[in-house]
Amino acid sequence: MTDHLPILLLLSPLFGALVCVLFGKGNSKNAWIVSMISLGISSILSVFLLLKVLSIKAGDIRYRMGGWDPSSGYEVGIELRIDILAALIVLAVTLVGFINTIYSKTRVPAEVGEKGPFFYALIQLLIVGLCGIIMTNDAFNLYVLIEITSLTSYALIAMGNRRAALSSFNYVIMGTIGASFYLLGVGYLYIKTGTLNIDDIHTYLENENLWTSQSIIVAFILIMLGVWTKMALFPLHGWLPNAYSYAPSMTGTFMAPLMTKVMVYVMIRVMLWLFGADFVYSEDSVWSELIVWMSVVAIVAGSFLALARNDIKKMLTYLIIAEVGYMVGGAWLNSLTGQAGAFYHILSDAAMTFCLFIAASIVIIRTGESRLNAFDGLFRKMPLTMIGFTIGGLSMIGLPPTCGFFSKWYLISGGIESGHWEFVVALLFSSLINAVIFFKIFERAYFGKIKGIKEEVSVADIDMIPAEGIKSVPASMLIPLFISALSVLILGIMNKNLFSWISNALKMING
Amino acid sequence: MKFFGLLSVIIVGFLLLSATKDFPNWGDEDSPANSGPVSSFYIEKTEEKTKVPNMVTAVLADYRGYDTMFETVVIFIAGIGIIAVLRTYGSNESIPKNQVGDEGAGLLARMTCSLILPFIQLFALYVVAHGHHSPGGGFQGGVMLGASYILLALAYGLARAKSCFSEKRTLVFAALGIFIYVGWGVLCLVMGSEFLNYSALDSILPGGVEMARSHSMLAVEIGVALTVTAIMFSMFSNLSTKGRLDKGL
Amino acid sequence: MDIIIASFLEDSIVPKFNYWIYVILMMIGLYAMITKNNLIKKLIGMAIFQTAIILLYVSVGVKADANIPIISHHGEKDHVEHAQNENLDSASEASSHHGSKKEHHVIDKNKFANPLPHVLMLTAIVVGVSTLGLALAISQKVHGSFGTLEEDEILDQLRPGGYD
Numbered sequence: 027m028t029d030h031l032p033i034l035l036l037l038s039p040l041f042g043a044l045v046c047v048l049f050g051k052g053n054s055k056n057a058w059i060v061s062m063i064s065l066g067i068s069s070i071l072s073v074f075l076l077l078k079v080l081s082i083k084a085g086d087i088r089y090r091m092g093g094w095d096p097s098s099g100y101e102v103g104i105e106l107r108i109d110i111l112a113a114l115i116v117l118a119v120t121l122v123g124f125i126n127t128i129y130s131k132t133r134v135p136a137e138v139g140e141k142g143p144f145f146y147a148l149i150q151l152l153i154v155g156l157c158g159i160i161m162t163n164d165a166f167n168l169y170v171l172i173e174i175t176s177l178t179s180y181a182l183i184a185m186g187n188r189r190a191a192l193s194s195f196n197y198v199i200m201g202t203i204g205a206s207f208y209l210l211g212v213g214y215l216y217i218k219t220g221t222l223n224i225d226d227i228h229t230y231l232e233n234e235n236l237w238t239s240q241s242i243i244v245a246f247i248l249i250m251l252g253v254w255t256k257m258a259l260f261p262l263h264g265w266l267p268n269a270y271s272y273a274p275s276m277t278g279t280f281m282a283p284l285m286t287k288v289m290v291y292v293m294i295r296v297m298l299w300l301f302g303a304d305f306v307y308s309e310d311s312v313w314s315e316l317i318v319w320m321s322v323v324a325i326v327a328g329s330f331l332a333l334a335r336n337d338i339k340k341m342l343t344y345l346i347i348a349e350v351g352y353m354v355g356g357a358w359l360n361s362l363t364g365q366a367g368a369f370y371h372i373l374s375d376a377a378m379t380f381c382l383f384i385a386a387s388i389v390i391i392r393t394g395e396s397r398l399n400a401f402d403g404l405f406r407k408m409p410l411t412m413i414g415f416t417i418g419g420l421s422m423i424g425l426p427p428t429c430g431f432f433s434k435w436y437l438i439s440g441g442i443e444s445g446h447w448e449f450v451v452a453l454l455f456s457s458l459i460n461a462v463i464f465f466k467i468f469e470r471a472y473f474g475k476i477k478g479i480k481e482e483v484s485v486a487d488i489d490m491i492p493a494e495g496i497k498s499v500p501a502s503m504l505i506p507l508f509i510s511a512l513s514v515l516i517l518g519i520m521n522k523n524l525f526s527w528i529s530n531a532l533k534m535i536n537g
Numbered sequence: 538m539k540f541f542g543l544l545s546v547i548i549v550g551f552l553l554l555s556a557t558k559d560f561p562n563w564g565d566e567d568s569p570a571n572s573g574p575v576s577s578f579y580i581e582k583t584e585e586k587t588k589v590p591n592m593v594t595a596v597l598a599d600y601r602g603y604d605t606m607f608e609t610v611v612i613f614i615a616g617i618g619i620i621a622v623l624r625t626y627g628s629n630e631s632i633p634k635n636q637v638g639d640e641g642a643g644l645l646a647r648m649t650c651s652l653i654l655p656f657i658q659l660f661a662l663y664v665v666a667h668g669h670h671s672p673g674g675g676f677q678g679g680v681m682l683g684a685s686y687i688l689l690a691l692a693y694g695l696a697r698a699k700s701c702f703s704e705k706r707t708l709v710f711a712a713l714g715i716f717i718y719v720g721w722g723v724l725c726l727v728m729g730s731e732f733l734n735y736s737a738l739d740s741i742l743p744g745g746v747e748m749a750r751s752h753s754m755l756a757v758e759i760g761v762a763l764t765v766t767a768i769m770f771s772m773f774s775n776l777s778t779k780g781r782l783d784k785g786l
Numbered sequence: 787m788d789i790i791i792a793s794f795l796e797d798s799i800v801p802k803f804n805y806w807i808y809v810i811l812m813m814i815g816l817y818a819m820i821t822k823n824n825l826i827k828k829l830i831g832m833a834i835f836q837t838a839i840i841l842l843y844v845s846v847g848v849k850a851d852a853n854i855p856i857i858s859h860h861g862e863k864d865h866v867e868h869a870q871n872e873n874l875d876s877a878s879e880a881s882s883h884h885g886s887k888k889e890h891h892v893i894d895k896n897k898f899a900n901p902l903p904h905v906l907m908l909t910a911i912v913v914g915v916s917t918l919g920l921a922l923a924i925s926q927k928v929h930g931s932f933g934t935l936e937e938d939e940i941l942d943q944l945r946p947g948g949y950d
Contacts, residue, residue: 030726030731030732033726033732034726037719037723037732040610040715040719041716041719044712044715044716045712047617047708047711047712048708048709048712050705050708051624051626089731089732090731091602091603091731091732091733091734092599092600092602092603092731092732092733092734092735093730093731093734093736093737094600097574097575097578097582098574098578099574100573100574100575100578101575102575102578102579102600103600103601103603104600104601104603104604138621140626141620141621141624144617144620144621145621147617148614148617148618148621151610151613151614154610155607158607164604166604166906166909167601167603167604167607170604170607170608170611170909170913171607173611173913173916173917174607174610174611174614176917177611177614177615177618177916177917177920178614178618180618180917180920180921180924181614181617181618181619181621181622181920182621184621184622184923184924184927185621185622187931188927188928188931188932189944191622191924191927191928191931192928192932192940192944194924195825195921195924195925195928198832198917198920198921198924199819199828199832202819202832202835202836202917203816203819203835206835206836206839209839209910210553210839210842213839213842213843213846214556216570216843216846216903217560217561217568217569217570217846218559218560218569219569219570219573220568220569220570220571220572220573220574220575220576221573221574221575222575222902230569239559240555240556240558240559241556241557241559241560243556244552244553244555244556245556247552248552248553538821539821542817542820542821543817543821545820546813546816546817546820547813549812549813549816550809550810550812550813553805553809553812554805554806554809557798557802557805557806557809558798560802560805561846562801562802563801563802563803563804563845563848564848564849564850565849565850566849566850566852566896568846570846570847570900570902570903571846571847571849571900572895575902576895576900576901576902577895579855579900579901579902580855580893580895580898580900580901581893581895583901584857584893590856590857590858591855591856591857592855592856592857592898592901593855593856593901593904593905593908595901596901596902596905597905597908601905604905604909605909608908608909608912608913611912611913611916612912612915612916614916615915615916615917615919615920618920618923619919619920619923622920622923622924622927623923623926623927670856671856672854672856676908676912772919775923776919776922776923776926779926779930780923780926
């Protein structure tokens with residue numbers, strides 16, 4: 027049965043979604059139970075999948091859909107391919123999904139009302155899509171799954187207030203452009219190679235030596251443009267801040283840690299597996315240097331924009347944009363340490379963004395205020411929430427026991443190894459700005475005066491969230507916060523193991 | 538904004554055209570896509586391996602059946618996404634008076650509809666069932682079947698169509714369709730083979746391994762058709778009433 | 787000059803006209819998506835963009851003298867009946883009907899169009915329809931809460947209340 031682990035962990039949330047839809051309107055409680063069960067199963071299966079991949083010393087798990095064997099060396103069906111990297115991210119996705127469902131328990135009735143079952147169905151389908159993206163080895167199947175994640179996120183975001191609907195519309199436009207560019211790129215590759223399997227495309231390009239062909243270069247640029255739009259790399263980031271900050275809070279807490287990171291994973295996969303390191307980092311290509319500089323711009327711009335925001339969630343979303351710059355830059359450094367650092371940062375960023383978003387949502391819901399002055403005096407009133415927020419913030423700054431320190435460490439050493447000093451400087455600079463941002467909040471929270479419940483909620487944007495006043499936070503919101511804060515620390519403590527797993531897996535592809 | 542838009546569109550256009558100079562010509566039989574091993578395998582081996590003369594259906598429902606499963610899920614997501622975004626429950630005040638009410642369209646349109654509806658539905662079922670042998674399949678047939686209910690709603694009013702296909706029923710049908718598709722794949726798992734490996738079902742389906750594949754394609758196409766029918770009607774009824782599901786266009 | 791244009795026409799445009807048409811359509815769609823002020827016009831641009839991609843894929847699968855990728859038995863009807871009369875004892879006609887004559891009949895792959903692009907584009911069409919449907923629902927929600935579908939008017943409404 028362990029052969030079928032990859033597909034079983036996809037099917038569990040898929041069936042869960044079908045059952046949730048059958049509950050129809052209003053039955054949020056049952057839908058919650060169903061999605062807890064289905065995502066719990068899925069998380070357990072992904073732990074087993076990781077253990078199984080780790081037990082295989084070399085290579086990866088392949089799973090052929092429909093049992094179609096290759097014909098004259100080319101895959102005719104669709105193939106799944108799971109290595110350590112994929113298994114780690116699948117585990118992160120399913121765990122975040124599961125923990126976020128705990129968080130959703132009290133928020134769903136408050137924020138989406140009777141449509142709760144549809145919310146749970148959509149979020150489970152989103153998890154199906156994300157896990158599918160990570161595991162598939164077929165370029166076109168990847169497109170279909172990207173569209174599954176996009177469509178579910180459009181709907182999940184638009185379930186919020188009127189600003190959310192408008193941001194979701196912009197996301198539809200940008201997301202469709204991104205996905206269509208990806209599809210065009212795949213089309214160009216198909217025209218030149220006649221196959222859609224990622225490994226087969228690579229083999230064909232290698233055999234025919236098509237690396238200098240204009241159409242392959244254009245295909246590469248198109249796929250990169252598409253993926254960058256989806257992951258909100260700096261000049262293409264326009265849709266992200268509004269979409270994530272106006273979405274219902276439990277949508278934001280799920281999508282902010284995962285969506286951009288999975289697309290970064292797709293980018294690394296396209297770079298190293300589909301095209302190969304020789305083509306991507308080749309000396310005579312124009313892009314290698316350019317993209318590291320683009321990531322530097324993204325890091326600096328994201329940090330500055332975050333510093334300028336007075337809205338908690340907006341600030342966090344601009345920090346995500348800076349983090350995307352870290353990962354893109356790390357992947358393009360042309361050093362194994364840099365790639366491993368980028369990959370490590372996918373995991374640690376997922377953990378710390380999750381932690382920060384949950385903490386921020388609790389603060390916003392409890393104080394009824396979405397600006398930074400919500401934090402005034404909160405260490406005294408909401409000490410538990412603030413501990414979680416502090417751990418996430420320290421990780422964002424990059425202080426030692428947390429995972430943020432270690433992933434940044436590897437990114438910086440990658441930058442030094444490959445001589446990209448501008449990237450090192452940008453990382454240190456952005457850490458400095460993060461320190462300014464978070465210590466400003468800590469100061470407010472420690473010394474500021476408590477205002478209590480605000481009389482009038484001036485910001486029209488939070489009209490969906492009732493100001494319930496500062497009182498005890500339900501366990502269903504605190505437990506996810508603590509698990510995520512703990513995972514920030516665990517990912518930091520396990521850095522030796524994680525780094526060796528990741529770099530071993532990357533060594534296999536880099537040769 | 539307009540200028541930068543135009544500029545970026547032209548840059549993208551040139552980029553795309555610059556790649557076409559080493560592309561195969563129109564109708565080239567020897568291009569990698571047309572003569573490669575994957576395409577040749579589909580053309581030469583499909584009938585031998587699956588006994589389905591329509592290669593498109595075979596590739597869709599068997600070789601790339603995993604893709605098609607997610608395609609059905611995409612339709613399903615669109616349907617429940619529209620409900621999640623748009624549907625409003627409760628009081629149905631403020632119905633614009635200028636909309637055609639529940640009585641639907643005029644006598645002529647209603648008579649015509651009642652005459653052609655059975656034929657549309659019969660043809661849709663034929664398209665679903667005969668998708669292996671002629672152009673057609675679950676998506677095409679499902680869309681036609683969905684269109685027949687939309688026509689009913691246009692001619693006789695949404696209430697009449699909803700009496701055939703209530704909201705609850707659309708959701709059940711949509712979920713059932715995916716359940717058939719995925720369940721068929723799980724059946725293959727249970728029989729000890731890979732997901733969607735229909736050849737494992739030859740012990741419970743008549744006619745050997747090849748016919749098992751052929752029959753399984755029909756089964757999953759029926760699942761697809763159910764989902765598409767339900768979601769098409771659900772999309773129409775929600776979009777045409779702004780999610781109130783009270784009175785149609 | 788005329789010769790250059792003529793040779794360009796002969797080498798790059800006429801034999802590759804499908805790519806030119808798709809790029810022009812795509813540019814129209816992308817331009818509408820980026821610059822149009824009305825949300826529905828943006829969606830129309832999106833539909834054109836997606837149609838252009840479908841055109842690209844389908845035009846790749848075309849072969850000069852090929853037919854649709856469905857193996858037709860009409861032409862060989864006499865042959866089939868003949869074969870069946872010869873072996874009257876052959877049981878289970880229904881199941882072996884299609885396969886029996888395939889053994890002595892090799893399929894010429896140049897007689898059939900490439901089926902794979904058709905399958906891929908069936909998927910892309912479905913995705914396009916779903917995106918369009920959902921986007922229309924979202925724009926209805928936008929219209930419901932802002933009362934307009936013009937982007938600048940919506941942004942004007944948002945400006946007093948904490949526009950970013």
